[in-house]
Amino acid sequence: MTLLRIQTLMSNEISKRIFITRPPEPPSEFLFNDPTNSIFIGTSKIFKVPFTWTFSNITNPHISVVGITGAGKSFFVKTFITRASYVWNTNAIIIDWAGEYISWVKQSGGKVIALSKGDYLNIMDLSGMKPLDRTKQIMNSLDILTDISTYPEQRRLTSEAIEQAYLNLGFPLASPPPPGKEPPTLKDVSKLLDEKLQEGTYEYPAELENAIYRLRQFSREGEDYFANKSTIDIGKLTTSGLVDLDLSSLPDERFRAMAALFILQTLKEKMRLESWSSSAGLKTLVVLDEAWKVASDERSDAVTIIREGRKYSFGLIVASQNPTDVNEAIFSNVGTTFMLRIRFEKFMNYLQGSLNFSDFIRNEISKLGVGQAAIDMAFNTGVRFPNIFLVDKIVGELPLDTYSLFISDILSEKELSDPEIKKEYSLDKMSINSRLIELGFGSEVITKLLSYMNEKGRTLDIRDFIKTAMSYGVNKDTLISFMRSIGISDSIILKIMSYIVV
Numbered sequence: 001m002t003l004l005r006i007q008t009l010m011s012n013e014i015s016k017r018i019f020i021t022r023p024p025e026p027p028s029e030f031l032f033n034d035p036t037n038s039i040f041i042g043t044s045k046i047f048k049v050p051f052t053w054t055f056s057n058i059t060n061p062h063i064s065v066v067g068i069t070g071a072g073k074s075f076f077v078k079t080f081i082t083r084a085s086y087v088w089n090t091n092a093i094i095i096d097w098a099g100e101y102i103s104w105v106k107q108s109g110g111k112v113i114a115l116s117k118g119d120y121l122n123i124m125d126l127s128g129m130k131p132l133d134r135t136k137q138i139m140n141s142l143d144i145l146t147d148i149s150t151y152p153e154q155r156r157l158t159s160e161a162i163e164q165a166y167l168n169l170g171f172p173l174a175s176p177p178p179p180g181k182e183p184p185t186l187k188d189v190s191k192l193l194d195e196k197l198q199e200g201t202y203e204y205p206a207e208l209e210n211a212i213y214r215l216r217q218f219s220r221e222g223e224d225y226f227a228n229k230s231t232i233d234i235g236k237l238t239t240s241g242l243v244d245l246d247l248s249s250l251p252d253e254r255f256r257a258m259a260a261l262f263i264l265q266t267l268k269e270k271m272r273l274e275s276w277s278s279s280a281g282l283k284t285l286v287v288l289d290e291a292w293k294v295a296s297d298e299r300s301d302a303v304t305i306i307r308e309g310r311k312y313s314f315g316l317i318v319a320s321q322n323p324t325d326v327n328e329a330i331f332s333n334v335g336t337t338f339m340l341r342i343r344f345e346k347f348m349n350y351l352q353g354s355l356n357f358s359d360f361i362r363n364e365i366s367k368l369g370v371g372q373a374a375i376d377m378a379f380n381t382g383v384r385f386p387n388i389f390l391v392d393k394i395v396g397e398l399p400l401d402t403y404s405l406f407i408s409d410i411l412s413e414k415e416l417s418d419p420e421i422k423k424e425y426s427l428d429k430m431s432i433n434s435r436l437i438e439l440g441f442g443s444e445v446i447t448k449l450l451s452y453m454n455e456k457g458r459t460l461d462i463r464d465f466i467k468t469a470m471s472y473g474v475n476k477d478t479l480i481s482f483m484r485s486i487g488i489s490d491s492i493i494l495k496i497m498s499y500i501v502v
């Protein structure tokens with residue numbers, strides 16, 4: 001009996017001491033690194049250690065970023081890319097699904113490539129690869145994006161025609177391309193299949209017709225973004241500073257995914273060819289933001305790059321609102337995961353299962369505000385310590401813009417002279433944004449509203465703000481809650497709303 005009590009006492013004592021000597025943060029020597037060889041992110045929440053990210057003490061430079069809309073994923077990506085370019089001269093290629101990065105890239109002096117607006121990518125370009133390997137890659141993209149894998153005969157016909165198109169132009173299939181030769185396009189491939197059909201000797205014409213039809217989706221006039229001579233030298237993308245590949249105006253998800261898969265394939269080959277070494281800094285970052293089709297498929301090169309990445313100083317950043325859209329292999333192999341605000345239990349369960357964090361961390365993640373993060377790192381060390389920690393706020397490169405909503409035009413003389421009544425409400429972009437998000441605004445509406453306010457010089461009559469928001473589909477009650485949340489009194493709100501005709 002006594003013995004038992006002593007034991008209980010001791011284990012209590014021990015557990016207390018474990019808590020004291022092993023706090024829920026990695027040791028500061030892992031968080032705070034040589035500033036000339038690392039990127040400042042923010043201050044750790046518990047011990048207030050400046051956290052500077054470097055890939056030299058983790059398993060690989062790849063990063064996943066998850067969080068609900070407005071949590072700060074793109075903000076983080078921009079900050080990270082900017083600092084990486086200061087510290088390591090890192091090039092960055094953004095595969096920009098929604099066109100979110102265009103204005104920032106322009107402002108930062110980078111280059112925007114808008115597919116569908118005059119720029120083309122020929123997916124048969126070789127960039128030093130053997131035609132045989134490129135053919136396999138094209139077939140792999142078709143496997144992911146179309147139903148071709150369920151029709152082996154059509155698949156064979158297509159793959160053969162691609163090879164034939166290379167042969168016809170004098171490209172030996174199993175050797176690197178002869179210099180200065182122009183590769184074929186998917187139009188040439190379609191033509192070969194057409195000719196075969198015309199000959200009339202092939203015994204399954206229906207198979208042939210279907211193969212032609214499928215390929216035509218990517219080579220039809222007006223939708224031939226990937227079936228014309230390239231206007232872009234992909235081989236050079238990895239060394240061109242900051243490049244935004246804007247996919248937003250392509251007609252649909254399939255086209256966007258086709259472009260993304262093609263870029264990843266080419267980058268993977270380049271990465272292998274150059275065998276970049278980790279001593280050379282971080283040469284290139286590739287960003288995949290919301291590219292769920294590309295990030296979720298096991299066969300996509302996003303997964304291959306993550307798996308092989310350790311050998312190369314080539315980093316892939318995968319950002320997503322929905323962690324279950326990101327392949328498990330990506331989560332379990334990236335060196336760093338940034339978890340921003342998460343709302344759904346389902347996503348939290350998935351993350352907790354994949355990354356295996358405590359309920360304490362789970363609870364902390366559920367309380368994160370905009371720009372705050374929990375970070376999981378796969379440190380290269382035999383020493384055991386927690387590998388998840390919290391950062392107060394990702395400290396950005398971007399200035400905090402201030403916006404003003406004024407109500408002076410609706411106030412009476414008497415109210416105007418009353419010092420108790422505020423005439424103008426100033427809010428920084430960040431707090432406008434987080435309030436709107438709390439109230440359930442979609443990020444598209446927020447972006448539209450902010451850009452409307454920018455057009456108006458960031459200062460506008462509150463009635464104008466309310467009307468504009470309503471024209472974007474936001475309902476009256478939500479706007480009333482917004483006004484309350486910034487401190488406008490109910491009597492003033494009533495007055496404002498009386499101007500709004502519903």
Ligand SMILES: Nc1ncnc2c1ncn2[C@@H]1O[C@H](COP(=O)(O)OP(=O)(O)OP(=O)(O)O)[C@@H](O)[C@H]1O
Nearest residue numbers: 068069070071072073074075371394396430433443
């Ligand atoms: N750490 C931060 N510091 C200051 N402002 C921030 C921070 N994080 C985000 N913001 C601001 O919050 C807004 C939303 O951030 P951001 O666009 O990065 O969200 P997101 O997670 O990419 O959303 P979506 O999934 O809709 O693309 C932006 O206006 C951004 O400037």
Ligand SMILES: [Mg+2]
Nearest residue numbers: 073074100289
């Ligand atoms: Mg974003």
